[in-house]
Amino acid sequence: MTKPGLVRGVVMDAGGRPVAGARVSFRSGPGPLPDIAALTGSDGTFALTAPFAGRYELAAFGDEGAPGTATVTVAQGETATVTLRLARRA
Amino acid sequence: MAKKTIRGLGPHTPVTNEIEEKAPVGKAASKPPSEGKNPRTTKPSPEGTEQVEGFQPRARLEGAEPEMTAPDTSALRDIAEASFGPPPAQLETVHGPDDRVQIKNTSAYPWRVHCSLLITAADNSSWIGTGWFIGPRTLITAGHVVYITNSGVPGRDGWVKRIQVMPGRNGSKLPYGSVTSTSFRSVTGWTQGGGENYDYGAIILPKPLGDTVGWFGFGVFSDADLKASMANISGYPGDQPSGTQWYDARKVDSVNTRKVYYDIDTYGGQSGSAVYRIINGGRYAVAIHAYGGPTTNSGTRIVTPVFNNMVVWKG
Numbered sequence: 001m002t003k004p005g006l007v008r009g010v011v012m013d014a015g016g017r018p019v020a021g022a023r024v025s026f027r028s029g030p031g032p033l034p035d036i037a038a039l040t041g042s043d044g045t046f047a048l049t050a051p052f053a054g055r056y057e058l059a060a061f062g063d064e065g066a067p068g069t070a071t072v073t074v075a076q077g078e079t080a081t082v083t084l085r086l087a088r089r090a
Numbered sequence: 091m092a093k094k095t096i097r098g099l100g101p102h103t104p105v106t107n108e109i110e111e112k113a114p115v116g117k118a119a120s121k122p123p124s125e126g127k128n129p130r131t132t133k134p135s136p137e138g139t140e141q142v143e144g145f146q147p148r149a150r151l152e153g154a155e156p157e158m159t160a161p162d163t164s165a166l167r168d169i170a171e172a173s174f175g176p177p178p179a180q181l182e183t184v185h186g187p188d189d190r191v192q193i194k195n196t197s198a199y200p201w202r203v204h205c206s207l208l209i210t211a212a213d214n215s216s217w218i219g220t221g222w223f224i225g226p227r228t229l230i231t232a233g234h235v236v237y238i239t240n241s242g243v244p245g246r247d248g249w250v251k252r253i254q255v256m257p258g259r260n261g262s263k264l265p266y267g268s269v270t271s272t273s274f275r276s277v278t279g280w281t282q283g284g285g286e287n288y289d290y291g292a293i294i295l296p297k298p299l300g301d302t303v304g305w306f307g308f309g310v311f312s313d314a315d316l317k318a319s320m321a322n323i324s325g326y327p328g329d330q331p332s333g334t335q336w337y338d339a340r341k342v343d344s345v346n347t348r349k350v351y352y353d354i355d356t357y358g359g360q361s362g363s364a365v366y367r368i369i370n371g372g373r374y375a376v377a378i379h380a381y382g383g384p385t386t387n388s389g390t391r392i393v394t395p396v397f398n399n400m401v402v403w404k405g
Contacts, residue, residue, distance in 0.1 A: 001284065004242040023218060023328035025358025032286070032383040034234045037328030037358035039208075039216035047215070049241045061329055077242075 005050035005074035009082040011040045011060045012068075018044025019086060022062040027069065030054030050074040060084040115347055116394025119310045121224070121401065123372045126304030129199035134368045138320035139339040140200070145191040147320065147339050184355045193324060193335040197265035200373050202258030202303040205229060206326040206333050207293075207362065210252050211238055213245040220325035221255065222364040222375070223305035225404035226298035229255065230308075231362030232380040232390070233280035236291040240284050249274055253293055257303045259326070259333045266303055271295050275403050287348035289380045290390045292403040306364055308375040310397050316345050316376055319367040323379055327357035343386050347393065350377040351386040358382075365389045 011022040022044070025037035030052040038046045040060075050056055053076040060068045065086035072080045125131055135141050184190075193201045209217040221231035238247050253274075257266040271293045279288025311319075324337040343351045350365060356379060365377035377389030390396065 001240045004240055006242050021216075023332070023359065025328050026382075032381040032388065034232070034289075034380060035356055035358055035361040035382045035387070036232075036234060037218050039218060041215070047243050047246075049243070051240075059329065063332055067329070 003077040005053060005076055006079040007048045007050050007056060007058065007072055007074060007082060008079055009046055009048075009058070009070075009084060010044045011046070011062070011084045011086065012044060013062070013086050014065060014088045018042075019060075019062050020044060022060045022084075022086070024048065024058060024060045024084065026050075026056050027059045028057040030056070050080070052076075058082060058084060060086060062086045114393075115312070115391075116310050116397070118312060118315075119394070119397055120374060121307050121309065121404070123307035123374065124300075124304045125199045126202070126300070127302050129304060130195075130197075131199045132195070132201070134371060134373075138322075138368045140322060140324075140337060140368075142191050142193065142337055145189070145337065145339070147189075184357060188355050189340070190327070190330075190336040190338045190355050192330070193337050194260065196258040196260040196263075196335050199304050200306070201324065201335060202266060203306055203373075204258070204324050204326075204335060204363065206256040206259035206335075207231065207235060208254040208256070209235060209250050211246050211250050212248045213243060214251070215243075215246060218326060218328055218359040219361045220359065220363040220379075221253075221293055222362075223257070223300040223303060224308060224375075224400060225305055226300040227295045228300070228404050229293040229295070230364070230375070230378055230400060230403075231291055231293060232378055233276045233289040233291040234380065235362045236274035236293065237276045237281050239281065255293060255295060255299075256333070257299060258335075260335065261331060261333050266299060269295050269297050269299060275399075277399065286381065287390065290378045290396060290399075292400070294403070306366055306373045306375050308392055308397065308400055310392055310394055311367075311376055313345050316342050316350060316367075318342075319376070321350070321352045321354060321376070322366050322368065322373075323352075323354045323356060323360065323363050325356070325360035325363035325379070328359035329357045345391065348391055349388050350391045351383075351388045353386050356382060356387050 068084035221229035273294040276291035363379040
């Protein structure tokens with residue numbers, strides 16, 4: 001098996017505080033991906049496997065605030081980092 | 091938990107998949123559903139979908155092809171790829187209009203058969219997924235829900251530590267409580283190879299909750315049968331309010347000897363959901379939802395070797 005890429009990140013609330021228990025998954029990516037979602041740890045962090053090189057869009061959903069999204073490009077076997085910010089609901 | 095790869099070495103003994111590679115889909119076979127106790131069953135529609143307020147199945151028959159058409163060139167690559175390489179395809183698990191509707195009466199059959207899963211992996215990371223009953227103590231789900239392969243994260247790969255199972259969850263409400271399992275099943279095609287075609291597994295519960303909530307039947311069906319079927323999926327997507335159940339249905343798009351493809355809207359958290367059809371009012375799973383793809387989503391098809399494993403796991 002080839003070494004996959006990784007997306008490591010943190011989910012923050014609108015005030016810049018880490019959000020525990022946010023649901024994070026890929027919204028789009030370069031190929032078929034497992035339809036599973038990570039829950040952020042107590043420090044708001046997560047790590048998702050990116051099995052294909054290419055561009056991924058991630059989304060984070062918390063119990064409060066609008067979802068946060070980000071786009072990141074991942075090289076094979078490399079780790080990309082990202083910050084997802086939950087916005088205040090209008 | 092240690093990875094066990096040899097038959098007969100404890101509760102996680104995998105079933106070999108070697109025969110599967112050579113096997114065709116197999117003869118039609120099925121196991122019946124059960125509606126459990128006091129089911130208050132929601133009656134299905136004559137079209138083979140569930141009757142849910144606000145749900146309108148799309149009219150287009152995804153699998154139908156008119157007799158006189160121009161050749162379908164959509165799968166052919168752009169000539170520019172010869173010079174510049176392939177463009178990155180983009181996965182979208184919700185394709186076009188989002189047809190999903192929320193299920194509110196999750197304590198009734200068939201909705202209570204679907205379970206919200208809270209998964210704790212070997213590295214203590216947490217995940218959400220979906221599973222569904224096939225017997226008193228047995229749920230079926232995706233292989234990657236119970237066993238993580240080639241994650242690239244130190245300490246994560248292998249059997250997950252535990253899964254909290256919540257039948258018919260509706261947000262913060264747990265109409266049948268929850269039970270935690272540490273007993274899982276999968277096949278070597280997944281645990282050793284990480285093969286998408288073998289991405290299925292089982293969760294064994296310490297309590298027979300299925301006797302109360304009921305279970306789905308499951309079966310091996312022909313290509314023609316599947317392509318003529320409406321496929322139904324209900325599960326727990328992560329883009330909706332936490333722990334709420336959402337349903338969608340659409341015609342099966344295509345099948346091969348290991349997978350079923352469909353344009354049913356799903357989202358991260360629905361891995362492991364039943365892909366099921368309705369026959370004479372009974373719900374029969376035909377696949378296990380596992381992947382979101384660029385144009386269609388897909389599940390592991392229940393063919394004879396999968397069916398046989400499910401029968402063994404059902405107990």
